[in-house]
Amino acid sequence: MRISSERLDQIDESNLLPQVAEPLRQARDDLRDVTGALDAASNAAAIAPDMLGIASPRNYLLMIQNNAESRASGGIPGALAVLTVDNGKLSLGAQISASEFGVISPTLPVDLEQRSIFSTRMGKFIQDVNLTPDFPTAGSMAQAMWEKKTGQRVDGVLSIDPVALSFILNATGPVQISNPELLALSGGGLPSELNSSNVVPTLLSDVYAKIKVPQLQDAYFAAVAQELFSAVSSGKSEPEKLLSSITRGVAENRILLWSNNEDEQAIVSRYPISGSIAGPSVSPAQFGVYFNDGTGAKMDYYVERTVQLVKECPRDGYEQTTVRITSTNTAPANAGQTLPAYVTGDGVFGVTPGAVQTNIVTYGPMQALVEAAKLNGERTGFAPHVHSGRPVAVLAVQLAPGETKTVEVTFAKIVQHAEPNVVVTPTVQAVKDVTLPTENAACG
Incomplete structure (x- = not known):
């Protein structure tokens, strides 16, 4: 199939009649789509088992971006946690808010080009690692900050936003916020059930109106994240529907991934999920x-x-x-x-x-x-x-x-x-x- 695609690409259509040139272009496009899909499947098969912790557990820094305060790749990384993947099963570890994370001192180095555009704040505050739209830069910066603060070196960085979470909730179904202490934070003003329709306004707007103390807002976010990832890892959702939801999140640049493994990152960088601003994923x-x-x-x-x-x-x-x-x-x-x-x-x-x-x-x-x-x-x-x-x-x-x-x-x-x-x-x-x-x- 690849050979056929390459042969069609070599045909000079400038002297062809429109009745011939148009089907030729359509055939080229169709073959490129099929070839691209096969390449993606092959690449996924090559790296997915290891990245999903089949051989040994993997730890990823999970950044939940808050679109209510924009950053180039979505929003500030308001909530952080370590996501462990062990033989395909997800578990969410202890969480910390960006404000609790504090200031990195001394500031991590930022390359000259990006420093001139986005300042050295990228290397000083976890909230600002994604002032750059280049997610490999943001991911590697976040990993270095996490290691500097906690001593733990994660295997990669995964970013997601509440809109992508709404897609996933469409596949898993609603999640219940059952902790009475958590519900009491808002005086009953926030929903006890989060679904694909209400999770975005709840997390990006209502929580600020109903819970006045930032530290308590962080506690609410942490509990919601825990419930959401528990729902995903429970396996109750339909696999096809969940895959479709994740695919949509990737297509809208709401789910981004960076791997600390150079061989894996070389493959990830070929696709939009890498969030790269240069390289093979950029048209x-x-x-x-x-x-x-x-x-x-x-x-x-x-x-x-x-x-x-x-x-x-x-x-x-x-x-x-x-x-x-x-x-x-x-x-x-x-x-x-x-x-x-x-x-x-x-x-x-x-x-x-x-x-x-x-x-x-x-x-x-x-x-x-x-x-x-x-x-x-x-x-x-x-x-x-x-x-x-x-x-x-x-x-x-x-x-x-x-x-x-x-x-x-x-x-x-x-x-x-x-x-x-x-x-x-x-x-x-x-x-x-x-x-x-x-x-x-x-x-x-």
């Missing part, structure tokens, strides 16, 4: 739009965003593409007075309570250039950078309650003549509502 004309919170709070729960690629008219023989990002703060007008201070940030980092500040980090394809940036149609300044050969533009945008702003970043001299695609930070919103279809500019 030639890939753009990236990533959000890092600048409010120091949990206001991203209220931000709705859309991201769209606009293929501009070619210039000087090169492709041009504009990345359009529209953000709206849907918080109520009186959010500064009605939402908990822990959610608004209470102005501690210089942002008016109720407003949201976001650092928008936009990546272009390899070898392209950032030509210009606009804010609400007017040219604006931006910070230009390069990361792993990809051009990067960074802009800070602040939104008052009810306010909408649109950022446009234009990339020029795109040499990859391939269909563009865009990877976006997974948020509370469904991916289908964030990533809009590519638009073609009218060229005269």
Whole structure:
């Protein structure tokens, strides 16, 4: 099958009639899909047994990302735990919150390119390891921090967010929060049963309104995580439904994996689950739009965003593409007075309570250039950078309650003549509502 695919790829279709060229392209696409699926199955079979602890138990650092406070790969790693996999069976060990984890001193080294974009905070706070969208960097940084704090060297890092948990709950069915002390924390204001419909608003919004003390919020998160992973490891869910739920989480970049084993990571890096910004998992004309919170709070729960690629008219023989990002703060007008201070940030980092500040980090394809940036149609300044050969533009945008702003970043001299695609930070919103279809500019 691979030989057939390679033979079809060698055919020059430029001189073929449309009636022949179109079936040829369809056959190429179909064979690539089948070949890719077979390769993925083969690679999974090669590494899955060891990664699932068939030969010996594996320990992974589990990071549950909180999308209410954005980081490039999803949200701050608000809760941490060691996930042990022994012969395929999951068990969750002791947990710790990011705030309990504390400051890493001395700060871990950060490479020069990423330091210039994301600062040395990546090596100082566990909450900031994923300011970078490159999950292999974030994973290795988190592993080093965990070892420095606990003395335990984990075999890898697994990240998941509450939206992915909602997918999994759709397969396992609801879980019960039966601990009476835990239920009493909220005064009965939080559900005793978590399901695929209520787990996201419960964990990313309601818990802050019902439980005022951050340490008690952490206790609630820990108990919920324990119940959820107990449900997964119990084997009560339908395998096909569970696999489908996990696959969806991976497809939406809500489940990410980094392995400390170089041979395993070399295979993982071929696929989107690696969260890499360069390498074999990244398509030639890939753009990236990533959000890092600048409010120091949990206001991203209220931000709705859309991201769209606009293929501009070619210039000087090169492709041009504009990345359009529209953000709206849907918080109520009186959010500064009605939402908990822990959610608004209470102005501690210089942002008016109720407003949201976001650092928008936009990546272009390899070898392209950032030509210009606009804010609400007017040219604006931006910070230009390069990361792993990809051009990067960074802009800070602040939104008052009810306010909408649109950022446009234009990339020029795109040499990859391939269909563009865009990877976006997974948020509370469904991916289908964030990533809009590519638009073609009218060229005269």
